[in-house]
Amino acid sequence: MQHSVHKTRGGLIRVGVSLDANGRIDDIVITGDFFIYPEESVEALEKVLVGIGADGGELLRVIKGFYENIEAPGIGPEDMVKAIKKAL
Amino acid sequence: MRYIDLGFISLPRLHATEEAIAKYGVPTLMLWVARPATVSLGYFQSVSEDVDLEEAKRLGLAITRRPSGGGAALFDEKELYYSIVASWDSGVLPRSPRPCFKKAANGIIFALNSFGIDAKFAGKNDVQVNGKKISGNAQTNKNEAKIQHGTFLVDFDIEAAARVLKVPIEKVVDKGIGAKTMPGMIEERVTTLDRELGRKVPMEEAKEALKKGFEKALDVELIDGGLTREEERMREKFTAKYEDPEWIYKR
Numbered sequence: 001m002q003h004s005v006h007k008t009r010g011g012l013i014r015v016g017v018s019l020d021a022n023g024r025i026d027d028i029v030i031t032g033d034f035f036i037y038p039e040e041s042v043e044a045l046e047k048v049l050v051g052i053g054a055d056g057g058e059l060l061r062v063i064k065g066f067y068e069n070i071e072a073p074g075i076g077p078e079d080m081v082k083a084i085k086k087a088l
Numbered sequence: 089m090r091y092i093d094l095g096f097i098s099l100p101r102l103h104a105t106e107e108a109i110a111k112y113g114v115p116t117l118m119l120w121v122a123r124p125a126t127v128s129l130g131y132f133q134s135v136s137e138d139v140d141l142e143e144a145k146r147l148g149l150a151i152t153r154r155p156s157g158g159g160a161a162l163f164d165e166k167e168l169y170y171s172i173v174a175s176w177d178s179g180v181l182p183r184s185p186r187p188c189f190k191k192a193a194n195g196i197i198f199a200l201n202s203f204g205i206d207a208k209f210a211g212k213n214d215v216q217v218n219g220k221k222i223s224g225n226a227q228t229n230k231n232e233a234k235i236q237h238g239t240f241l242v243d244f245d246i247e248a249a250a251r252v253l254k255v256p257i258e259k260v261v262d263k264g265i266g267a268k269t270m271p272g273m274i275e276e277r278v279t280t281l282d283r284e285l286g287r288k289v290p291m292e293e294a295k296e297a298l299k300k301g302f303e304k305a306l307d308v309e310l311i312d313g314g315l316t317r318e319e320e321r322m323r324e325k326f327t328a329k330y331e332d333p334e335w336i337y338k339r
Contacts, residue, residue: 005256010212011159012256014137031134031339033159035212037185039131039228073185073212 001027004087010034010074013083017054025049028084037071054088089180090116091299091310096123099152099163104326106171107155108319110233113175117302117310119295120171122163125245126150127252130158130226134339143251153336156226156235158213160253166243168294170195170302175233180306183234188227189213191305192236196223199240199294199301205284213238220279241280242294246271 001016011034020026028049036042045066052062063077094105097120109116127139127149135141135151138160144151149162163169172192174180182188193209200207200217210216215223225238250270281289303310315323329335 011157014134029134029339031132031137033130033133033138033157035157035185035226036132037229039155039157042132071185 001029002087004083006079006083006086008034008075008079008083010072010079013075013079015083015087017084017087019054019088023054025052025054025084030080030083034075035073036075041066041070049084054084059084089174089306089308089310090114090313092116092118092313092315093295094118094120096121096165098122098124099126099128099150099154100330101323101327102169102171103152103155103330104323105315105319106173106235106237107230107326108315108322109173110175110230110235111322112316112319113173113178113231113233114316115174115178115180115308116172116313117299117306118171118173119298120169121165121291122167122169123165124148124150125162125164125248126152127160128163129153129160129336131155131228132157132339133160135337137256138254140252140254147248147252149248149252151336152330153338154226154228155230155330156228156237158224158226161224161239162245162249162252163239164245164248166241166245168240168242168291168298169237170240170298171235171237172302172306173233173235176229177232180308181234181236185227186212188234188236189225192225192227192238193223194305195298195302196238196240197301198304199297200281200284202297202300203281203285203289205281217279217284221277222279222281222284240294240298241278242289242291243282244278244280246274246278250274 013032016029213225227236
């Protein structure tokens with residue numbers, strides 16, 4: 001697993017991520033001292049991200065879709081993408 | 089609004105109490121003190137990344153995970169803590185996170201004002217006195233009820249907190265902290281009621297001030313009460329959940 005630490009207005013995001021042979025996310029863990037409501041949605045996001053290509057627009061598109069049902073003060077979809085890409 | 093003085097309570101039992109009350113949504117303020125001393129991790133934090141487990145063991149500290157987000161903190165008998173639980177439709181707390189943090193922070197600010205201390209809401213979830221943190225807060229929602237909780241630093245164990253909490257360098261590099269050591273760094277960023285007043289404030293005095301502060305901030309009259317039988321039953325069930333290592337060590 002490759003790791004990153006990304007600082008946002010809403011807190012620190014740490015990502016641990018591993019890719020499969022095709023450059024798609026194989027496993028991902030998002031941790032940190034932020035607030036996201038509802039909390040369980042982060043586990044759901046981690047599941048949804050498996051199989052998604054780590055480069056290109058798909059990642060941002062999936063994360064933006066996920067943002068429709070959550071509140072994440074100080075953490076935009078772009079921050080999430082940045083945190084993931086930083087780990088790679 | 090119901091008021092319950094929980095006295096000393098363990099963190100898993102406290103969170104179970106909050107969730108049991110949230111199940112029925114009766115607006116309640118609880119004041120409590122943490123026993124045993126415990127490292128409380130935010131919902132999304134990593135046990136291995138955010139806590140020095142060997143130091144925690146050496147200091148005899150328990151490890152727990154909150155149902156709410158935010159950063160790791162050391163909870164012990166030097167500090168006073170509050171929890172407010174209220175159904176969304178009770179109107180006691182705003183549904184939206186930031187207004188909710190602000191309204192609850194007012195309870196702490198009014199309590200500090202009653203001691204002649206000027207304080208203000210700062211950042212996303214803190215109360216500060218002269219730029220130093222004196223209260224950290226967090227919130228979550230369960231069963232269409234808000235759970236809002238936080239610390240009121242009457243006193244603070246800087247040494248133990250510095251030893252057990254792993255503060256990532258990214259968090260502090262641009263905050264202009266001059267001191268090199270962890271205890272020094274915390275000391276520059278955190279203050280306590282005792283330090284501001286230059287005397288040891290008895291816990292009962294702090295409790296009374298905080299209770300009055302919340303009465304004013306929430307515009308309610310607090311009436312002493314206890315848990316209902318149903319709440320007590322649910323609390324037992326939820327305690328097992330929060331004590332489960334699967335929950336605590338899940339990330």
